[in-house]
């Protein structure tokens with residue numbers, strides 16, 4: 228139960244609703260890609276400084292990462308927040324795409340709601356700061372600004388560089404159509420480019436003088452596609468060829484970008500090593516050479532049963548986001564652009580979670596059941612690596628309508644609308660209250676660590692080479 232004393236911390240978040248919304252709107256407007264989030268990071272850092280946090284802008288090798296803290300001693304409670312956008316989305320808060328920005332169609336947009344993720348975590352940090360400042364609880368609250376989530380870079384590098392080494396517990400959230408605890412494990416991944424080098428020549432006149440880097444890429448891809456039959460069924464390989472050569476030139480440069488995914492790191496490592504052999508074979512066959520650009524890798528998310536219960540019960544106390552009549556009307560209108568997914572997700576709501584959403588366009592209830600409980604979701608997240616070194620848990624908060632496709636113009640519209648801001652405010656309170664419960668009951672932190680050791684299969688090894696630097700050029 229929320230006590231009258233605790234009401235004050237909720238009031239502190241409510242009192243900043245305007246500020247937090249303005250901050251989120253600003254970041255939505257900046258729409259900066261991963262590792263380029265200079266204005267967004269600066270805006271958050273300045274705001275936290277004004278709120279009395281000790282702020283460090285730039286963490287390890289990432290200038291747009293933030294570590295801000297308030298309080299002292301253990302437990303150290305960390306809130307993780309993102310602020311990177313996606314390429315080629317453009318954006319406008321509108322229910323129909325009868326708009327175009329013909330001169331800027333390639334502009335990035337907040338198609339995953341990360342403008343709200345970062346600011347929601349800021350709100351949670353303020354909630355807990357108020358509790359610590361009042362003397363009611365002891366400990367430290369930290370906000371970690373985590374760049375480049377979309378490219379799975381930020382947190383993996385931050386973990387490798389020791390940014391979380393004295394943290395007891397990390398919490399975060401993501402926008403979704405539903406509200407609830409989020410128990411998915413996600414896949415481990417490597418993101419790697421293979422750059423082949425050959426010898427250019429006139430393709431008609433002197434092809435015998437040339438050695439084709441494109442041939443090497445094609446042969447490597449053929450080998451990889453034959454390899455598919457012999458890897459575990461849940462391994463996923465995707466690639467994209469990068470070659471800008473005219474057909475009448477034997478290309479001396481050609482690259483291929485691979486994602487390798489699997490539920491366990493061991494499988495990613497094994498398939499990656501086999502893929503490197505495919506590259507070697509292709510180079511040998513074509514008399515070309517190649518080098519490897521390892522971009523990033525990540526690990527699966529470890530569940531934590533104790534933290535899950537703490538966050539779910541805090542969520543039940545706070546309740547779902549408070550949507551306005553205009554929000555419901557907006558959701559009903561924009562849902563006309565995704566009728567099939569709306570129907571499917573309403574079905575999922577009922578069949579898998581026992582919640583009736585048949586007449587709903589926005590989810591305004593908190594699920595009793597854990598969403599995607601212990602499922603290996605096919606995507607990947609850099610939250611996984613944090614979960615291997617620190618207690619970590621995440622929740623879903625409805626910042627988009629039921630059925631809204633991810634990484635879409637509809638999602639950018641939601642992220643810049645009051646629906647997204649309502650989810651941000653709700654997340655701030657759930658994360659804040661969860662942190663408070665942990666500081667009030669430090670034995671829960673101990674219990675959660677016992678659970679952590681039970682769930683961690685083997686000691687964590689960073690998927691990144693020790694000397695790898697993030698590619699700040701993007």
Ligand SMILES: [Zn+2]
Pocket residue numbers: 339340341376401
């Ligand atoms: Zn996202």
